[in-house]
Every structure is written in C-alpha cells, then in structure tokens.
Amino acid sequence: MHPFSFSSSFAFFLSLIYSLCFLSLGATTDTLNPGQSISTIDGSTLVSENGVFELGFFTPGNSSNRYVAIWYHDISPKATIWIGNRENPIPPNSSASLTLTNSGNLELVAGGANGNGIILVLSNVTIWATNTSSLKSTTLTLSDEGNLILNATNSDASGDNKVLWQSFDHMIDTFIQGMHVGINTKTGERQLLTSWRSPDDPAPGNFTMGLDPNGSTQLFIWKNGTIPYWRSGEWNGASNFIGIPWRPLYSKGFYLVTEGNEKYYTYTAANNSLSRFVLHWNGVESIYLYKDQWDEFWHEPVKQCEVYAACGPNGLCKNSGVLASCSCLDGFEPKSDKEWKAGIWSSGCVRWAALECQQNKSGDGYKTIPGTKLPDHAVRVQNIGTSDTCRSYCSNNCSCNAYAFVQTVGCMLWNGDLIDLYHFDADGYYLFVKVPASLLDSNLHPAIIAGTVSAALVFILVACTFLWWKFIHRSKVKDSLNIGAKSQQLSQDFLRSRQDFSSPSHFAYESEEGQKFELPLFTFDCLAIATNNFDSSNKLGEGGFGLVYKGKLPSGEEIAVKRLSTTSGQGIEEFKTEVILIAKLQHRNLVKLLGCCIQGGEKLLVYEYLPNKSLDAFLFDPLKRGLLNWKTRFNIIEGIARGILYLHRDSRLRVVHRDLKASNILLDKDMEPKISDFGMARIFGGDQNQENTNRVVGTLGYMSPEYAMEGIFSVKSDVYSFGILLLEIITGERNSSFHNKDDFLNIVGYAYKLWYEDTASELIDPTIKETCSIPEVLRCIQVALLCVQDLAYDRPEIPLVTKMITSDNPRLPVPRWPTFTLQGYSSQESAMKGRDELHSVCDVTVTRLQGR
Known part of the structure; x- marks a missing residue:
C-alpha cells in the first residue's frame, strides 16, 4: 500500500477543511479581520506592532489546560497580563480557535482530538466570547500597550473608530500602564484585580484588589470578596500612599484621576520601561521591573503586621521578624485577657478609663505615637491647614478619639476604634490618641497615685518575705x-x-x-x-x-x-x-x-532556647497558622518522625516518650522541629518504674487506648500520639476541637468517616489546601489513620511509618474502622506474642487518670 494511506488522506482533508473554514493566519500580524482566527493547530498568534506583546494560547505551570492570553513577547518565562477564558479552560487534547466573526463577535471555540493526536473537527463549542455585534466593519488589534481592542470602523468622512470591547476593561491579576483600577461613584461599578486560584490555575481566586468603595482614596486587597486583607492608606495627592513606605516608582507615573463619576488609579512607566503590578494567588501584591529579567521591586503584605487589623481594634502592631508583636495603646487594655496572653489578638483592646469629656469634664490630652501607618476609617476635614487647628477640632468633639495631620493630605480624625494601626520599621506618621488627664505625666490621677503607692508597699512586703525565706532556705540547703x-x-x-x-x-x-x-x-x-x-x-x-x-x-x-x-x-x-x-x-x-x-x-x-517556641503556638493561632505552608509542615512531620525513630530504634537506650503533642514540639529559627519534655519518658530494657503502670499520666486525646484504659505503654503508644499529631498538623485544628463533631468524639472518628467516604481532602487546612500536594497530604492522612488504630498490634512501627511518609509510591494497607468502645486490650497479648516489642503492663487495676 502507498505510504500515504486512505486514513492519512482523510485526516489531511479534514485539517484542510478546518483551516479554510477559520482562515487561520499564516504570517505574524497584530490584527484580525472578520472571518480570521488564530488556532492551536498551527500555533498562530498576534504580535503587537513593535513586538511588545503577544496574543495566543498558553498552558500555566503544571496544568494540562490551555487558555487564550496576552503575554510579553520574547520574554521568558511567560508573564501573562490578560486571560480570556480563565473560568472555562480548553480541555487537554482539544483544539481551539479564536475567531473574529463577520457579525463582530470575538469567539473562542473548542474542538477535539483523536487518540493518535491528529486534530479532528468533532464539534464546535463556544467556551468564551465578547458577546458583541456590529453592523459595521470590525477589526481586532493588539496594541503595544497590551490592550486587545475590538473596533467598529465608521464609514463616514471622520473615519473614527468605536471601541466595542477591550481587554483593559476585563483585568485579571495584573495591572500595567494604561489600565484603570477604580470605581464609578454613581453606579458602584468597580474595576478590580482578581488573583489566580492557585499558581497553576488562573481561575478567579480568593483575593481581589481595588479602590475603596466607601469613598476614601485607599487601595484595598480583600479576601473572599469583602474581608479586608491589606490597605494602602490614603493617597497623598502627589507621589505615594501614606500607608506604604515611600517608593520612587510612584513618583514616576502612578496617579489618581477623577473624571465626573469615574475615580481611578492609572500608571505610566518612566522611559518606556516594562513594569507590572501582580496580585498573587496568596493575596500578596508584587511590583516587577524588567531589566534583562523580571526583578521583584516591592511586595506587601508579607510581614504579619502588614495584614489588615493584625492586632485588632486599638492594638498597635510591631514587627518581630515576619511575626507580629501586639500591644494596647495607652489607656486601653485587652478586650479578652485570656486570648491576648495566648497570642490571639483579633478582639483587640478597649478603654479602661473613660475620657474626661464623657463625664462632662475638661482636661483630656493626647499621647503621641510616632512612625505609624495611620488607622483605617479616617474622616478628612476640609480647610484645616495646621496641626494645631486639627488638634482643636478633635478636642472640641468628644467622639473624636485620635487625629493626625499630614501636610499633603490634611487633617484626619478618627471617631471610632483605631483599626489596622502598624508601627513602621522606618518613616511613618505621628498619630495623636486622646486619653484622659489621668494618663498624662503632668497631671497624675489620684487613683493612679494610690495604685502606685499600694504596689510599692506590696513589693516591699514581698521583698522582705523573700529575704526572710532565703535566709531560712540557705540554712537548710546542706541538709536537703x-x-x-x-x-x-x-x-x-x-x-x-x-x-x-x-x-x-x-x-x-x-x-x-x-x-x-x-x-x-x-x-x-x-x-x-x-x-x-x-x-x-x-x-x-x-x-x-x-x-x-x-x-x-x-x-x-x-x-x-x-x-x-x-x-x-x-x-x-x-x-x-x-x-x-x-x-x-x-x-x-x-x-x-x-x-x-x-x-x-x-x-x-x-x-x-528556641526562638519560635512550640508548634502549637503557630498551628492553632489563626494569624500565625498561614506562616506554616505545606512544605514547612511536611518538613516538621519528617523531623518529628526522625526524632521518634532515634528514640525507638537508633538510640542504644530505646526510649518511649509517652507525651508527644504539639506543645512538646519546639521549633528553631529555621522551623526545624525538636522533641522536648522527657519528664514522662521511660527506658525499655532496664528496671521499670511500676508507679507509672498504675498511675496513667499524659495528655488526654493523645493517649493510645491501651495506655489510657489499662496502663499498657510501648513504642506503639508513641506511634498513636504521632498519628494524632499528624492529623492536627494537616487540619490546623486541635484534636479536642472535633469533640462531638458529626457525633464523633475526636479527630480520629471524624477523619475515618471522611476517609471512607473518599472525602479526606476536606480535612486539609484551608490555608494550605490550594498550594499543597493533595496526593502527598492524602498519603499522610492515611498514614495517620494507620497510626491511630485501636489495637497496638495493627499500628506500624516508626521505621515503617517514616518510610511510608517519605516514599512517593508506597503500598499502604487499609486502616481499620475504629470501635471507640471502652473495651479491654489485654487480648492483644496473644496477638503480640512472638513479636519483637517490649511493653509494660499494669499489675493492678487502673483507678486514676492524671491528664496533663
């Protein structure tokens, strides 16, 4: 048979028909005319006149989907500035074409492919369109500014074009020169940036960025549409936002425009340089400048204090590395002292002493806080030209809690709580917080004086008591x-x-x-x-x-x-x-x-001393938990497993820890885990401490069933605790927080339920779900369920646990369904006979549980 077979001829014929139908471009151009298209078959694209931007099809990251997009031409890696079908990707192994129809509509049509990879016209499905039409001649042009413009050309003498549609009106996550981020103050219509869903998925994500709809000149990043995540502070009218440390980039073309009902920010790059603002999938905005390669010039929020209201109302946030340190303003105290001491600051602070003006008295003054990012919800007062006048205006208004005067902005007052107050590492502005006269150094309140004297007397009494005790104590040291x-x-x-x-x-x-x-x-x-x-x-x-x-x-x-x-x-x-x-x-x-x-x-x-303290301080804190991405958590899991492996197998002593939990896992400066608190550890192979076989000590919820019920402890007891810890690291929740959730006693029953319903991914902490390796997390969940099985016999030993966690393709057994009954576990002895495992069994009945 001739090499050019019938089937090959048929395929060639169909491809030819496809090409003729859509009139794919054969040469590089910046324009589509009616009936023309670019397609995935021949890889055709549009390139702007001077070769700055390119329109075509691209596949992001590790995804198999394809999208029609605009990116910088001849710059690697591809930096997209616009995506058309971000919500409706072109499926893998499907062809597609972007066509300008004769009716003036721009359509993205998807086809198909057979198993041999030969493109076949199986069906035509429109997955994205501009939904425009025109009776006049239309053209689609990609400009050197990166704007894709669909024009209707008039036939009259003026020759003016009418813009039917343009990509700049449909921004995604990137803002470049010529684009507008703003709002129509009459209709409320907004032009927003919207983050990707994940690094490999350009579908709309959790974060949006735009101009404050409440009328200020601030830019906001919102989470889930309405929750403030970051704000810029007011525009100073010249070169910068007062909530951001000064950057020269702003003075070279970033400005606010007000035209009728339209208010928006736009940007013109200096010296025709390439620059872009990107709102990333995780809520961080970055500025990139191109000079041989893309360099990140600036980004926020990165430090914890940069996140909106990190310390709650009336709390002042200071950076300590990437973490926050919160304090209440003078005259304020924590709203919840218990939460504040636990490092949960979201409830903020409240006044502990009323202002004098609230009692119809005079004498209120101001405490000065230098170097701050000024709070949100400022009221700008017009026609006030000095700081002293602004101060008087606030003093004459009892509802005014603070004021600030910025030369380029004017007088700002705060009538409610002071929210999102942040102490800059450098620069910043002066904030003057109104306080009662009792807090001013020049006029101490009698209650303060009395309290100070009382405290001094108590201190003297305690000191004398201590010295007396120390004298008695020293005399008994030698005998003791x-x-x-x-x-x-x-x-x-x-x-x-x-x-x-x-x-x-x-x-x-x-x-x-x-x-x-x-x-x-x-x-x-x-x-x-x-x-x-x-x-x-x-x-x-x-x-x-x-x-x-x-x-x-x-x-x-x-x-x-x-x-x-x-x-x-x-x-x-x-x-x-x-x-x-x-x-x-x-x-x-x-x-x-x-x-x-x-x-x-x-x-x-x-x-x-380990500066990051314990794992629970991060894992169970809503503000800090996001700092533990999946990579960090997996490294912590591996480190804990290695530590237990050393205790159980690699150490000559063979030690059972008996109190593994998040608070006993310390983190060094590099977030490397270190197991601590060996107060309950026991050595196997030597003399057993019989007291610890009939007085069970430990932490309820982490204890294995056989230890909690009968006082039997072994290396498998630590494996059980490790399984609980593993589930807590994955969920970001305490074991106890699952109590009575869906009628289950703890995290074990709930995890088993989701596992057997094939919905285990619901266990994953939402802060890492979009960026973690789902198969890797699911593998860890299955390992955790194997570790927390009812019978110690069924649990793997730590060497196998370590292997299952770190292996990419382990063959894992199926966990047994937990019974959760208060049954005895002595029957395990027969199952464990002949196994090389040391264990301790109580000789008497357990009558007391002592939790830690």
Missing part, C-alpha cells in the same frame, strides 16, 4: 542535699560555684558510645538571675510538671529554664536519672540539654 556521698560532693560543688554564677559546676556521665562527658550544674541563684527571678514576663509555657522561663546567662547565651513544681512527684535520684537520660540522647530533632540544677527543694533543667 545530704543524700549520700555523691550528694555531699554535689553540695560542695554548689557552694563553690556560687562564688561565680557564670561558672557552673559539673557532674560526669557516660555517653552511649562510652565517652565521658560533663554536664554543667547550675546554682539556683545563677538561674534566678538569668530569668529575672523567674519573672512572669519571661514565662514561655507550662506543663503538668512545671513552668518554663526564658533566661540569659552572663555570657549572653539565651536559655530556656524548666522549673519543676514541688508536686511533680520526682525525687532527686529519679530527677538525676532523667537528666542523664536526656543528656545521653543527642539528635538534631531532640531538644538539647545544657545543664541542670538540684538545690534544696528546687529541681531545674536548662535547655537551648
């Missing part, structure tokens, strides 16, 4: 430490070391490898000085066995000091055994012990 020859030597070391707080004594221990090491032994005085006498302001956290404080040694080294409570139940020998245990365990994912203190009735542990 007299517990044998080793203790006497230890006491002498303490007395010697007290002469120099920066030179702690030591005691020796042997590492797992048989090497001799000395662990620093600090005095109580040294640690009291380091923590400012265990001041509550230095408190980092607390647990069932005591409080943890931040401290600083004379050398400048920052430390975390755990001070065990006197009711912890540990004697000196048990404490020393625990210290040596922790000191012997050295791994990158275990917290490092720096030393300890045993003095009188005090027992303290000194750890390395």
